[in-house]
Amino acid sequence: MFEQLNPTKMDPILGLMAAYRADARVEKIDLGVGVYMNDQGLTPVMRAVKKAESRLMELEHTKSYQGIAGDPQYNARMLDLLLGPHHPALKANRVRSIQAPGGSGALRVGAELILRARPNAKIWVGVPTWPNHIPLLGGAGLTIEEYPYYDIATREVNSEAMMQTLRQVPAGDIVLLHGCCHNPTGADLTKAAWDEITCIALERGFIPYIDIAYQGLGKSLDDDVYGLRSMAEALPELIIASSCSKNFGLYRERTGSISFVSATPAQADIVASQAMAVARQIYSMPPAHGALLVSMILGDPHLEQMWKTELDEVRTRIIAMRKMLTDSIQDNAAGLDFMHIQKQRGMFSFLGISSSQLQRLREEFGIYIVSSTRINLAGINSGNIDYLATSLRTVLA
Ligand SMILES: Cc1ncc(COP(=O)(O)O)c(C=O)c1O
Structure with missing residues (x-):
């Protein structure tokens, strides 16, 4: 063979x-x-990670399996970090999150979930995008379409061409967006551009899928998530793949999460159960160490x-x-x-x-x-x- x-x-x-x-x-x-x-x-x-690691050494009393969704405290604290603890979508109980093996694992779980919900959905990615988006999303079976993003001549986001293409995206398709610190170009969407995409998504009925791997490395922890916070408030559905590789320096610990904003709490529960079924099919359970550290750090003010x-x-x-x-x-x-x-x-x-x-x-x-x-x-x-x-x-x- x-x-x-x-x-x-x-x-x-x-x-x-x-x-x-x-x-x-x-x-x-x-x-x-x-x-x-x-x-x-x-x-x-990172210094806080080192401290948390030595504390975890003392406190950890088992290496038994975690659940498929990973550490519930980590999931809740990551949502607070991404959306802010008082976000209306959290208050409305419309969001579910499961731990995933890095941002890459999260992106793949999201792609598989999309295929379960809508087998013929296409995913629109900007040109250029992080090259691994193609195998992670296309490899799952999603058809990749492209929208223009960066203009090499002006060295800026080509907002006009981007919006023009997004206005043609069919209802039910998915549009991949970089939350901040665009990889590879460093050219981010302005707040006005995020607002415009939100309006187009509402008009057209496509679902944004936000990849956020650099929260805190751009302008600030809050500024960097302007787009995802405003979309999670305004849109009925949204997918967010997040990574702690860069902002917690946890690269090899494979620490990420995949979050779904749904129209209603009941739908959110169904989505979470399907996401866990996806994870079960691929890797069963995410690695624990990095998520326990993140959870400890975000749960301790010092x-x-x-x-x-x-x-x-x-x-x-x-x-x-x-x-x-x-x-x-x-x-x-x-x-x-x-x-x-x-x-x-x-x-x-x-x-x-x-x-x-x-x-x-x-x-x-x-x-x-x-x-x-x-x-x-x-x-x-x-x-x-x-x-x-x-x-x-x-x-x-
Ligand atoms: C745009 C983007 N998304 C996602 C990731 C995922 O990173 P990881 O799987 O290491 O958490 C990266 C890492 O380089 C990235 O640049």
Whole structure:
């Protein structure tokens, strides 16, 4: 049987990471990988997570199975974090959430749930989007359609073209939206754009599916969820896939959740039971460790404050790196305009240089960037910015 299989193509980001690791130059820089790094180039365990871990070591008295929905306290606290504890949809008892293995697991459970409810539904994704959206959603069996999102020429969201396409989306289809810190472009929807999409969704009858993997890394914990909070209030149905990989630094613990806003509490119960049936079919139960930590942090004012303080540091550092990079390579006289990087939010932006310039950066200077020119701003630090800026100026000259 196995002789029938051909090797799969290596994920370009994994290929880039392997090439970076094999590069012997000490001055090399990795701007490809999608994890947060501090000024020392490290991805540390967050302080509140460390504290919660040592507390959990003392308190945990069993490793017995959890339920299919994971930890109920985690689910409730994640909903409070996403929607705010006083959200009308929570008060109306229209929301259900189950723990999922990371944002990726959540996205897949959401896709399978959609297929159970509406086998012929199509899902509309922006161009470009996070490349893993395609296998996670399309691999479940959903047909993928596209709407224009980012305009490479203006380096902004192409709101007009986006809204025009969304006005054609048939009732019952699903529209995938990035909650904040758009990956890969860093170009987010304005509040006005969110409001407009909400109106179009109501008019057309499509269901938004919001992927929120960076709450707190853009503007603030509350600002970053403007879109999902307003949609959850205004629309009868909404799906939200969330991840704690970035904002709690829990990448390998696979901590996420999938939430469904339904028209009525009775429908919400049915959706939750179907979501659990989906989870049962795929992985049975989510991993416990990360969710127990998140639940402990969000349930303890001291730990929560500690986490928020560190998350503020993370966000402030990324914003500072955006400014530092722009300041060091912006050259109006030479026609080099990188101001979009300063304006955008989250870990990523497109650098917007040519493929030959990208290749020179890699070959001559050991600076690794994926072919879309997406850079991870958190890969920049006080120790490598000068080298990065000089190298960039050389290839752009
Ligand atoms: C846009 C987006 N969605 C979802 C995820 C899911 O992350 P994870 O499965 O690691 O929680 C990521 C991670 O990079 C992402 O960038």
